[in-house]
Structure formats: structure tokens, C-alpha cells
Amino acid sequence: MSVSARVLSWLGMVTFQNLVKILNEYWSAQGCAILQGYDVEVGAGTKHPATSLRVLGPEAWNVAYVQPSRRPADGRYTRNPQRSQRYYQYQVIMKPSPNNIVDLYLGSLDALGFDTDSNDVRLVEDDWEDQAAGAAGVGWEVWLNGTEVSQFTFFQQMGGIECNPVCAEITYGPERLCLMRNGQNSFWKDLMWTETLPYREVDFQLEMQHNIYNFEVADTDFLFSMFEMLEKESKRVVETEVYHDREQNILSSDSAHKRELSPEEKKSISAELGSLSLAYPALDLALKCSHIFNILDARGAISVTERAAYINRIRGRVRACCLKHIEQYKN
Amino acid sequence: MGTPRRLIVSLAEVADQQPDSIKEMRGPGIKGAYDASETPTAALLGFCRGQGVEVTDLRKEGDYVWVDKKIAGRPTLEVLSEILPVSVRALAFDKSMRWGSARMRFARPIRWILASFGGDVVPFDIEGVEAGLVSMGHRFYSRKTFTATTLEEYLPAALEHCVQPDAKIREKMIRDQSVAICSGTPDLTEALVSENVFLTEWPTAIEGNFSTEYLELPEAVLVTAMAKHERMFPVRDAAGKLTSKFVWIRNSGKDDAVRAGNEWVLNARFNDAKFFYDEDKKTDFDDFLAQTDRMLYQEKLGSVRARGDRLATLCALVVSEMGCEDLADLARTVGTYAKADLSTGLVSEMASLQGLIGAEYSARAGHPSAVCDAIAAQYDLTRLFHLTDDARVLGTALFIADQIDKLAGHLGQGIAPTGSSDPVGLRRAVGQLIEVAWSDVPYTGDFAHLLHSALGQYQTQSITLDSDTAATTLREIFQGRYLAMLSDVRYDIREAALQGPNLTQPINFRSQLEILSMLAADTALVQTALRPINISAAAEKKGIVLVRDLSLVTAADLDSASGEALLTAAKAAERQLAQGETISALKALQPLVSDFFESTMIMADDPATRAARLGLAGGVAALFQQFGDLTKLEG
Numbered sequence: 001m002s003v004s005a006r007v008l009s010w011l012g013m014v015t016f017q018n019l020v021k022i023l024n025e026y027w028s029a030q031g032c033a034i035l036q037g038y039d040v041e042v043g044a045g046t047k048h049p050a051t052s053l054r055v056l057g058p059e060a061w062n063v064a065y066v067q068p069s070r071r072p073a074d075g076r077y078t079r080n081p082q083r084s085q086r087y088y089q090y091q092v093i094m095k096p097s098p099n100n101i102v103d104l105y106l107g108s109l110d111a112l113g114f115d116t117d118s119n120d121v122r123l124v125e126d127d128w129e130d131q132a133a134g135a136a137g138v139g140w141e142v143w144l145n146g147t148e149v150s151q152f153t154f155f156q157q158m159g160g161i162e163c164n165p166v167c168a169e170i171t172y173g174p175e176r177l178c179l180m181r182n183g184q185n186s187f188w189k190d191l192m193w194t195e196t197l198p199y200r201e202v203d204f205q206l207e208m209q210h211n212i213y214n215f216e217v218a219d220t221d222f223l224f225s226m227f228e229m230l231e232k233e234s235k236r237v238v239e240t241e242v243y244h245d246r247e248q249n250i251l252s253s254d255s256a257h258k259r260e261l262s263p264e265e266k267k268s269i270s271a272e273l274g275s276l277s278l279a280y281p282a283l284d285l286a287l288k289c290s291h292i293f294n295i296l297d298a299r300g301a302i303s304v305t306e307r308a309a310y311i312n313r314i315r316g317r318v319r320a321c322c323l324k325h326i327e328q329y330k331n
Numbered sequence: 332m333g334t335p336r337r338l339i340v341s342l343a344e345v346a347d348q349q350p351d352s353i354k355e356m357r358g359p360g361i362k363g364a365y366d367a368s369e370t371p372t373a374a375l376l377g378f379c380r381g382q383g384v385e386v387t388d389l390r391k392e393g394d395y396v397w398v399d400k401k402i403a404g405r406p407t408l409e410v411l412s413e414i415l416p417v418s419v420r421a422l423a424f425d426k427s428m429r430w431g432s433a434r435m436r437f438a439r440p441i442r443w444i445l446a447s448f449g450g451d452v453v454p455f456d457i458e459g460v461e462a463g464l465v466s467m468g469h470r471f472y473s474r475k476t477f478t479a480t481t482l483e484e485y486l487p488a489a490l491e492h493c494v495q496p497d498a499k500i501r502e503k504m505i506r507d508q509s510v511a512i513c514s515g516t517p518d519l520t521e522a523l524v525s526e527n528v529f530l531t532e533w534p535t536a537i538e539g540n541f542s543t544e545y546l547e548l549p550e551a552v553l554v555t556a557m558a559k560h561e562r563m564f565p566v567r568d569a570a571g572k573l574t575s576k577f578v579w580i581r582n583s584g585k586d587d588a589v590r591a592g593n594e595w596v597l598n599a600r601f602n603d604a605k606f607f608y609d610e611d612k613k614t615d616f617d618d619f620l621a622q623t624d625r626m627l628y629q630e631k632l633g634s635v636r637a638r639g640d641r642l643a644t645l646c647a648l649v650v651s652e653m654g655c656e657d658l659a660d661l662a663r664t665v666g667t668y669a670k671a672d673l674s675t676g677l678v679s680e681m682a683s684l685q686g687l688i689g690a691e692y693s694a695r696a697g698h699p700s701a702v703c704d705a706i707a708a709q710y711d712l713t714r715l716f717h718l719t720d721d722a723r724v725l726g727t728a729l730f731i732a733d734q735i736d737k738l739a740g741h742l743g744q745g746i747a748p749t750g751s752s753d754p755v756g757l758r759r760a761v762g763q764l765i766e767v768a769w770s771d772v773p774y775t776g777d778f779a780h781l782l783h784s785a786l787g788q789y790q791t792q793s794i795t796l797d798s799d800t801a802a803t804t805l806r807e808i809f810q811g812r813y814l815a816m817l818s819d820v821r822y823d824i825r826e827a828a829l830q831g832p833n834l835t836q837p838i839n840f841r842s843q844l845e846i847l848s849m850l851a852a853d854t855a856l857v858q859t860a861l862r863p864i865n866i867s868a869a870a871e872k873k874g875i876v877l878v879r880d881l882s883l884v885t886a887a888d889l890d891s892a893s894g895e896a897l898l899t900a901a902k903a904a905e906r907q908l909a910q911g912e913t914i915s916a917l918k919a920l921q922p923l924v925s926d927f928f929e930s931t932m933i934m935a936d937d938p939a940t941r942a943a944r945l946g947l948a949g950g951v952a953a954l955f956q957q958f959g960d961l962t963k964l965e966g
Contacts, residue, residue, distance in 0.1 A: 080603060096431040099442065106470075116471055119592060120584035122530055123335070127426060138428035138439075145592020146561050146579065154430050154440070165432040180592070185599065303627045308754065 013182045014113065015192045016199055019174055020066055023090050026111045027064040030104055032092060035065040040284050041291040044069050045091030045171055046130060049283055052318070053325045054093070055155050055167045061095040066174070070291060072298035075211040081186035082176060084207050085214060085298075090174045095167030097154055105152065105170055109144065113181055120145050128153050132290055132314040134160035134322075137169065149177055159322025160315070175199070220301045227292045231313060234285035238320045242276045244269050251276060270328035277324035286317035332496045334532045336470070339496055341482040347449065349404030356382055358389065358396035408448050415446055415462070416455045433458035443467060450480045468492030469532050471583035493533040501528045508536035509564060509578045517564040517578045518554075526562060531582040538566070539590045543575045545601035548608055551687035552677065556600045559683065563593070607676035614675075616696035620667070622674035632740040633792060635670050641788040642666030645732035646725070648784055652776045655724050665705045665729050668693055672706075686710045705729050712763060716770055723772050730767055731774060731781070734760040739785035742804045743796025761808045765816065768837035779805065779835040809834050820844065823965045824851050831959030846913050846958045853914075857964055859921045860955040862928045863948040864962060870945055881905060881950035888943035890935070893926040901951050908954065917955065924951060 014022075024034045038048040045051060045067035054061050067089045075085030094101060102123070110116055123140035128151060130136075137153035151171045155163045175187055184190035191199035243257035251273055261269070269276065293310050296302050302310060332339040358364060364375040371379075371386050375396065379386055382398055389396045420435055427436035435458055446453040446462035455462050464478045466485070472493035479485035486496065495501050505527055509517045513536075527534065545553070550573055557563040557577050566576040577597065581589045611619075624636035632638070643666035650662040672678045672689030690707035694700070705725035708715040715726045741747075741755050748758050768774045782805055786798045810829050817825050824847050831847075833839035850857055867877050881902055886895045900923045907916035933948060935941045955961055 076606075080606060082599060083603070097440070099431065099440075115588075116583070118585045118588040120581040120589040121471065122582055124530065138426060145584070145589050145596065146563070147592060147596040154428050156428055164429075166429050168430075180595065183591075183595065185602075300626075303630050306630065 012113070013192075014178060015194050016174060016178050017194050019112065019178050019181070020090065022111055023108065023172065023174070024064065026108045027092055030062075030094075032062045032064040032094070035063050037065055037067040040287045041070050042067065042287055043071050043290065043294060044130075045089040046135065046169070047133065047287055047290070048091070049280060051091065051093055051169065052133060052135075052158060053279065053283065053322065055095060055158050055163055055169075056161060056322060056326050057329050058165065059095075061093060061167065064090070064092045066090055070210075070294070072210075072214040072295045075207070075214055075298070077211045078188050078204065078207055081188065082179070084187060084203075085210055086203070086207060087187075088174050090172040092170040093167050096165035097168035101168045102152075105142070105150070108170075109149075112177065114144055114149075123152065126151070132293070132311045133158065133318050134315045139169075144180065147176070147180060149173065149180070159319040161319070161322050161326060214295050214298050218295055218299065220296060220299055223292050223296050224301075227289055227296070227310075230285050230289045230292065231317060234282045234289065234317045235320070237278045237285060238282035238317070238324055240278050242278060244273070244276065249273070253278075275325050275328040277327065279321045279325040282324070283318065283321040286314060286321060289317060290314050333498065333529075334494060334496055334501075335529055336467070336532060337494075337496065339482075339485070345407060345448070348406050349410065351404050352402045354400045354402050356398050356400050358382075358398060360394050361391055361396060362394070364396050408451060408453060411446070411448055411453045412455045415453055416457050419444075419457055431458075445479065445485075447480045469494050469583070472533060495533055498528050501531060501534055505531075505534050505536065505580055508534070509580070512536050512538050513564075513566055513578050514538060514576060515566040515568050515574050517566050518558065519564055520558070523558055523562060523564065527580045530562065531580055533582060534580045535582075535586075536578055536580055537586050537590050537593075538576055538578050539594045539597070541575050541577065541594060541597045541601060545598070545605060546573065546575055548601060548604055549677075549688065549691040551684055551691065552604045552608070552681070553601070555681060555684060555687075556597065556604065560600065561593070561597060563597070604677065604681070607680050610676045611692070616668070616671060616692045619674045619692070620671040623671055626674060629740060631744055631794065632789070633794060635673055637792055638736065639667045639670055641736050641785070641792070642669055642729065642732045644788055645736060645781070645785060646728040649728035649731050649774070649776070649781070650724055653724055653727070653774065655721075658721060658724055658728075661699065661702055661721070662725055662728050664698060665702050665725050666732055668698070668702070669706055669709055669729055669733065701725055709733055712766060715767070727767060727770075727772060727774060731764060732785075734764050735778065735781050735785045736788070738805060738808075739782050739789060739796065739801055740794075742782075742801040743786060743789065743798065745797065745800055747804045748808065758808055758812060761805070762812045762816065765809075765812060765837045769841060773838050775836070775838045777836040778809075782835075806834055813840070817844070820848070821851065823963055824848055827851075827959040827961060827963040829959075830963060832957065843958045847961075847964070849914050850917070850958070850961065851964050853918075856918060856921050857961055859924050860917070860952075860961055862924060863952040864955060866933055867945065867949040867952045868962075870949075875945065877949040878946055879949040879953040881947070884943055884946045884950060888939050889931075889947060890937075890940045891927065891931040891944070893923070893930045894944060894947055897923040897927045897951065898947055901947070901954060904954060908957075913958075920951065920954070 028034055035050055038050070042048065045065065048065065048067050050063050050065065068086060069089050070086045072085050074083050076083050078084065098104065106116055106121065109121065120143075122143050124143055126139060126141040128137045128139060135155070135158045137155045139151070139153035141148045142150040142152055149172065151169075153169045155167050155169055157163055175191060178191055179185060179187075182190070188200045188204060193199045193202050240253055241255070241258070242251050242253055243255065243259070244261065245252045245254070245257045249272075293302070293314060297307065358378045359374045364372055366372055375386070379389070382400060384398050384400070389398050391397075419441075422437070424438040427438055429436055430440040441457055441460055443466065444457065444460055444462040445464060445466045446455065447464055452464055453462055464480055465476045466479060466489070468475045468477060469492055475492060477488045477492055479488050489496050495504065502524060505524055506519055509519060553573055554565050557565045561579070564578040566574050566578060568574050577593070579589070579593050620636065620639065623639065624634050626635040628635045628638045643663040646662035646666035647659040650656070650658045668689065670689075672685055672692060675688055675692065677688050678685045686707050686709045690703040693703045693706055701721040702725065704718055704722035706729070708718055708726040709729050712730075715723070715730055718726045737755065738757060738760055741757060746755065753759070764778055779802060782801060783798070786796055786801060789796050813829060814825065824844065827847050828840065828844045831843055833843050867879070871877055881898065884898055886898055889895055889898065897920070900920055904916040904920050927947075931944065933941070933944045935944060
């Protein structure tokens with residue numbers, strides 16, 4: 001242990017990296033696979049296909065991951081100590097939701113050093129909805145001494161499709177948890193990524209420059225046309241027929257492989273190769289639409305009435321992907 | 332009784348067993364039951380076997396044989412084990428959910444069930460959760476289970492495990508403790524207390540401090556952050572001024588850790604607000620107003636700044652309708668500045684502060700307090716109804732102008748509520764207009780006229796809207812709102828009123844409703860009134876043009892003594908009605924109407940006589956119909 005590490009741990013402090021490590025270890029011990037964040041810009045961990053597509057199937061699915069999340073409208077040019085346009089979410093999905101999920105969650109607070117005997121922890125009713133994803137859930141905000149530290153949601157639908165079984169989604173804000181845990185205030189002044197590396201060193205330049213891009217520089221005409229193109233491409237891709245190449249046992253869009261599949265055949269192909277569709281690439285394109293919309297919205301380039309129409313368009317794309325994805329579970 | 336984690340139901344004096352009962356069972360017809368020699372047929376013997384009775388148990392009645400079958404009552408425990416799971420599943424919530432692999436819906440997942448009758452478990456399960464005699468203690472203070480077989484056992488056991496199941500007692504704990512530990516006076520508002528009652532199973536009040544540098548923030552910012560976002564009670568000093576203290580109700584943890592955490596989060600929130608407040612201070616309120624020129628109100632309806640101009644004119648119009656022409660200039664100021672705060676940093680950050688920040692910044696800009704109070708109340712009827720004098724008149728004017736401008740702009744584009752969808756809140760807007768009109772400082776004008784003026788305002792800004800559609804849809808929304816608001820009024824009276832005039836003039840609509848209720852109670856009077864109403868409707872159906880105007884009826888043309896008497900009385904009644912004497916005036920007509928219709932043939936051969944008699948019938952019908960469509964009344 002380095003000198004600074006020893007000083008921090010002597011002070012009872014935790015670094016950002018350590019906090020994530022503790023959560024990884026904790027949820028791993030509860031049977032979750034630790035995945036990585038998705039490599040497309042998203043507004044929240046919910047948009048990662050490990051949530052947005054995988055909460056829909058009947059299979060058990062227990063995962064956790066850190067998702068870098070972008071919300072252009074939340075940018076404050078780093079002048080707000082606890083709000084930025086890009087930050088991290090720690091996301092846990094357990095499907096079906098275990099009966100003791102609340103106790104499991106409370107255990108994670110204890111693991112993080114928030115002694116649940118000394119602190120006030122409460123579940124405050126909060127129903128969640130993401131219109132652009134056709135997603136809705138029922139659940140709670142978790143408050144620790146009055147601070148919202150997590151969102152706890154039982155997913156009821158995704159892409160407008162009912163979830164069966166229902167998963168529990170837990171989303172932590174790791175930066176804020178870290179600050180609270182250490183009694184500190186600012187992402188940019190206090191937060192330490194490691195014992196020696198400040199969070200500021202890692203993300204400050206990115207944050208500052210993206211604020212300027214989002215609020216001042218982004219070319220809205222360019223973004224509007226990107227939106228149109230991506231939307232169109234997502235539609236084309238999700239509607240592309242996918243066939244089974246029997247010889248190589250892979251999927252292909254080459255219509256040379258087109259043939260009638262018996263239900264049994266279809267079932268066995270789905271079991272081995274998954275959905276006969278391009279739901280994943282079409283979803284990436286839809287997610288990009290969603291991010292571009294968020295920049296335009298932050299710029300105030302979209303009026304209140306247009307806003308609803310854009311959200312509907314994004315929902316339409318996400319829903320089409322979800323519908324393709326669940327086809328593999330039919331029969 | 333209930334807490335955030337449990338619902339408790341107890342039924343007293345339940346018998347152990349259902350009583351035995353007798354059920355009459357019909358057998359075969361007598362003709363088919365016995366043959367000629369009175370011997371039971373195969374059909375009858377089959378019936379007896381089926382019911383498990385002897386032929387001797389039967390009796391004949393009418394054309395059939397019957398048996399009185401004794402049904403033994405079942406033990407309550409057995410019945411409960413069937414009823415309870417059904418009743419739990421049947422509980423309805425505003426919002427419900429599914430969980431895990433369960434298919435049922437409930438407010439939140441069901442984790443345990445304690446079900447007991449007479450000391451025994453009522454055996455059943457719901458989605459894999461078996462009923463037992465075990466309950467859970469407080470989630471943190473007492474992480475243990477306990478057992479109970481009766482409510483008398485349950486209540487003390489729950490208390491021992493730090494659960495106060497009685498919401499009333501928790502409320503008292505919250506109120507008493509808050510006052511006891513508080514160094515000033517906590518703002519124990521009803522809604523916030525009751526929210527805390529259902530956030531806690533074992534409430535403990537603590538007091539905390541925030542940094543005094545934030546006290547310069549507008550009161551609305553402080554109160555919103557504490558009460559709305561943090562569910563804390565703000566604390567005031569003897570003079571009613573906010574102090575840098577708050578009261579928080581904890582449900583677990585230890586005082587010091589919880590207090591430190593609350594202080595941390597509240598300071599962080601205030602720090603956030605102060606950033607925007609300091610930024611806002613650098614800008615004049617007039618500059619914020621000018622900036623709303625770049626904010627779109629709605630795609631086709633121009634900027635927020637343009638809206639300010641329309642509201643200014645409408646506010647001035649409403650105050651003069653309310654008999655306060657002297658306030659017209661202030662009303663214009665109110666309308667102009669009403670939406671200026673939408674361009675401030677604080678409102679863009681905390682949207683729920685709109686209006687309140689406008690009031691704050693208006694005051695700083697030197698506007699009179701009545702103007703500021705009116706701006707503060709524009710989104711909040713309760714606040715509006717607490718205003719008095721000039722502020723109340725100005726507030727009412729702004730509230731009405733705001734809603735009617737919104738209605739005109741959207742309805743005029745054909746944007747109307749459909750089914751459960753009303754994204755702009757137009758139904759709510761109309762409902763609130765009615766509430767304002769009916770309040771203790773009433774608005775007596777006609778909203779249809781005001782809508783017309785609002786449409787005219789759009790016109791002057793070269794925004795073209797469809798006035799006819801707007802007017803028609805407005806009437807429909809009014810009808811819908813009355814139906815929803817007057818659900819306790821007899822439906823035929825409601826229907827009659829909805830067909831009458833005054834729909835968009837709520838004050839008159841309400842008195843019309845009262846008169847209809849009185850009329851409906853007097854069946855004979857309604858029956859009498861229906862005679863001229865029906866005959867004039869029938870005549871109009873035949874294409875006869877009726878001038879429902881008594882002054883055009885010449886007494887001589889009636890050629891009927893009873894007709895002349897009725898004409899004189901009806902003209903008198905018309906005057907009385909205009910002076911607000913309703914029932915007595917109508918009642919006085921009743922015998923004369925009867926006399927006229929009994930003694931006189933309306934459809935006389937002579938055209939002049941016929942026209943005069945129909946004219947009289949029509950005029951009298953109009954007197955009655957001005958309160959609504961009496962043909963809708965029942966009985």
C-alpha cells in the first residue's frame with residue numbers, strides 16, 4: 001500500500017475506483033456477471049443492450065456493470081460541483097427479481113461502509129418511465145440520510161413490451177456515493193479516482209469541452225440530418241431479413257439462404273444462434289438517434305410540441321428492435 | 332392500519348362456523364315422477380340418488396317435487412383460506428406492479444403474510460409466499476421476526492419491535508416530537524406530515540442546520556428544497572422568518588450520522604441553487620422579459636414574449652369585467668411580466684419555482700406587491716384563493732387570462748383532449764376556470780366571450796386560428812368538466828342543465844342548476860311546463876316558425892280569455908324572473924298555463940289566432956327553458 005493509500009484508508013475514505021471494486025465484488029458474490037459499459041453514447045445504464053434487450057427474455061439474467069452516461073442538458077461547464085453532462089452509473093440487473101432483493105441491496109450499502117445501523121435508509125416511492133425507450137417501472141428512490149443514492153426499479157415493460165419475468169434494476173451514482181462516503185462535495189475538487197489520481201485529472205477536459213460543443217458549437221442542421229439518416233438506417237437494418245446459412249451454421253442476410261423453417265428448426269436455430277434479426281445493430285443506431293436528440297434538446301433546438309414527436313420516433317425504433325429480439329422466444 | 336411495509340386488517344366477532352342452511356332443490360315434474368300407480372319412476376329415483384335423499388323426504392308443490400336439502404355450514408378457517416387470497420388479489424391500487432415470476436399485481440411485492448383465526452394459521456399462499464403467524468420487526472431497529480395470533484398480541488409485539496402500526500399515533504409522534512425538539516416553529520403542513528407518516532414505521536424527529544449564507548436565497552427556493560425535495564420541515568422564528576434550521580423525521584439510524592448526512596445534502600442543494608441565483612442577480616428583470624422573445628411558447632403560437640402581450644390585454648379586460656377598471660394598468664403589468672421568469676436560471680433549473688421566482692424578481696424590480704402576489708399565484712389555486720383585495724383581483728385576472736389564452740391557442744389549432752390523453756392539460760384548465768368563477772371572489776363573465784377576445788389577440792399578432800372549432804370544443808370541455816365535477820347531482824337534473832344556456836358562464840350555470848333542482852322536486856309544475864314546451868317543439872318540427880317573444884303577441888288575436896290572462900301573467904313573470912324571483916314566478920303561472928291549455932285549442936283554424944296562440948305557448952316555453960331542458964327531467 002502506498003503512503004497516500006494508507007492515509008486515505010486511515011481517514012476512512014474510499015476512492016472512486018475502490019468503490020466500483022467493492023460493488024463489483026459484492027454483486028459478483030450475489031451471482032452477477034460483471035460486464036463492461038456499452039460502447040455507444042447512452043443517457044443511462046438502462047440503454048445498454050444488457051438491460052434494454054436482455055430484460056425481455058424468459059431466461060435468468062444477473063449482471064452488473066459501470067455505464068458512462070451522457071446527458072448533454074445536465075452540463076454545467078464544471079461549475080456545478082455535482083452535476084455533469086457525462087458521468088457514471090453503476091447498474092445491477094437481476095432477473096427474475098429475487099425475493100430478498102431489498103436485503104441484498106442493503107447489504108451493498110453496508111459493504112460500501114454506509115453502516116445501515118447508524119444511517120437512515122429509506123425507500124421512497126418513485127415510479128420510473130423512459131418514454132423514448134417505451135420503458136416503465138415501479139419502485140423506489142433509495143435515500144440515505146435524505147440523499148438519493150440509488151434508483152430501485154421493477155421493470156414492467158421495455159419497448160412497450162411487458163416484461164415476464166420481471167427484473168429488479170438497481171442504479172447507483174458512484175461519484176456521489178463516493179463523495180458522501182467521504183463527506184466531500186465536489187467531483188472536480190475532492191473526488192479521487194485512485195489514491196493518487198484525481199477524478200478531475202481523468203474527466204475534466206472531456207467535460208469542459210463537451211459542454212462547449214453541446215451548448216455552443218454543435219451544428220444543429222448537421223445533427224438534424226444525422227438524426228434523419230440514423231433513424232432511416234435503423235429502420236432499414238431492423239427490417240432486413242436474416243437467414244440461416246445451414247452449411248456454415250451462421251446467420252446471413254444473403255437471400256440465397258432463404259428457406260421455409262419449420263417451427264422445430266426455428267427453435268433450435270434460435271436456441272443456438274439467437275434472434276434471426278439485426279436487433280443489436282439497429283438498436284445501436286437508435287441509441288445514436290437518442291443521443292443526438294439529447295444534444296438538440298440541450299441546445300433548445302426542439303420546441304415542446306416537436307419534442308413529443310421526436311420521442312415517439314425514437315420509441316418506434318427502440319420498440320422495433322425489442323420486438324425483433326423477442327421473436328426468438330416465441331413458439 | 333398500515334405502514335410503508337405492512338397492511339393490517341382485523342375483523343371482530345367472526346363466528347367459528349357458518350350456520351347450517353337449507354337449500355330447496357327442484358326435482359322432476361310430478362307427471363314424470365310417478366307412474367299411474369303412484370310408484371316413483373326411474374327419473375325420480377335418479378334425482379333422489381343424485382341428491383342423496385330418500386323418496387320419503389320429498390314433498391310436492393305446484394307441478395314439481397322438491398326436497399329441502401340441509402347444507403352443513405363450513406368452518407370459518409376453511410372459508411377464510413379461500414376468501415383471503417382472493418381478497419388480497421382483489422385489492423386495487425392507483426398504480427400496481429408485478430415482480431419476479433409472479434403474475435399478480437400489487438402495490439409493491441408481497442414478502443410475508445401473517446393470517447390468523449382463533450389462534451390458528453389460515454392456510455393459503457400467494458405467489459409462493461405462505462401465510463403463517465410470523466411478522467417482521469422494523470427493518471433496521473429490530474431485524475427479527477415475531478409471532479402473533481391475534482391483533483391484541485400483534486400490536487404490543489410490533490411496538491416491541493419498533494413498529495408503530497397506527498398511522499394516527501405516528502402522526503402525533505411526528506407533530507409532538509417536532510415541536511419538542513425544534514428551536515423555532517416547524518412548518519408542519521398537513522400534506523408533508525402525512526407523507527412522513529407513511530415514510531416511517533418508528534418516527535424520530537431531529538433538528539439540523541444549513542449554512543446561513545444560503546438564507547439570502549428566495550424563500551420559495553429554500554422551502555421547495557426542504558419541503559418538496561427533502562421532505563423536511565422548514566423552521567421559522569417568532570417573527571415568521573425562515574431560520575437556517577430544519578426538522579427531519581428519521582426512521583432509522585442514529586441522530587448524529589443522520590443529521591450530518593441531511594446537512595450535507597441540503598447544503599449541496601442550496602449551493603446548486605445559489606449558483607443560479609447569483610447568476611440571475613447579474614440580469615435585470617426587464618432583460619429576462621426581453622429574453623423570453625427567444626423562447627417558443629408553442630410552435631404555431633409564437634414566443635413567450637408575444638404571449639406576455641396577449642396576457643396583458645386579457646388581464647386588463649378581465650379586471651374591467653370584474654368592475655375594477657382602476658386596476659387596468661397594473662393588470663397589464665401583471666400580464667406582461669407573468670412569464671418573464673421562464674428565462675431565469677433558477678426556473679430553468681427548478682421548474683416548480685415558476686411564478687414564485689417571477690414574484691421575487693418583480694419585487695426586486697420595484698413592482699407593487701399586488702402585482703408580485705398575482706404573479707406568484709398564477710400556477711396555484713390555493714395560493715390564489717388566499718389572496719385578498721387588489722392582489723386577488725389581479726391574480727384572478729392573470730389566472731383566467733393564462734388559461735383562456737392557452738385554450739384559445741390550442742383549441743383553435745384543433746388540439747383537443749381525446750380519451751385519456753390531454754397532454755396540454757386543457758380539461759384541467761377548464762376545471763380550474765370553473766373553480767375560479769365559483770370562488771368567493773367570483774368571475775361572473777362568460778368564458779365563451781373571453782375566448783373570443785383571446786382569439787382576437789392571436790389575430791392581432793397575425794396568428795390564424797379556427798374560432799368556430801375553438802368555441803365548439805370549449806363548450807364540449809365545459810360539459811365534460813361539469814359532468815365530472817357534479818357527480819353527486821341527480822343525473823337528469825345535470826343533463827337538463829347541460830342542455831341549457833350559460834354553459835360557459837359558471838356562475839349562472841350554478842344558479843340554473845339550483846333552480847332545476849327545485850323544479851325537479853315539483854313534478855306537477857314540470858308536467859304543466861312541458862305542455863307549452865312540447866307543443867312549440869312539435870310545431871317547430873312541422874316547420875312552423877315560432878317567435879318566442881311575448882311582446883309580439885297581441886292579446887286580441889288570442890281570442891281566448893284564459894289566453895289573455897296567461898299573457899298578462901307571463902309578461903309579469905318575465906319581469907320577475909329578470910329580477911331573480913324564479914320559482915315563485917314560475918309557480919304563479921302554473922294554474923294559468925293549465926287553464927289555457929285545457930280551455931283553448933292551440934291549432935285554431937284562423938291563421939292569426941293560431942299564430943298568436945303558438946306565439947304565447949312558445950313565449951311561455953322559453954320562460955321555463957331558460958334554466959335548461961326540462962324534457963330531460965324524470966318523473
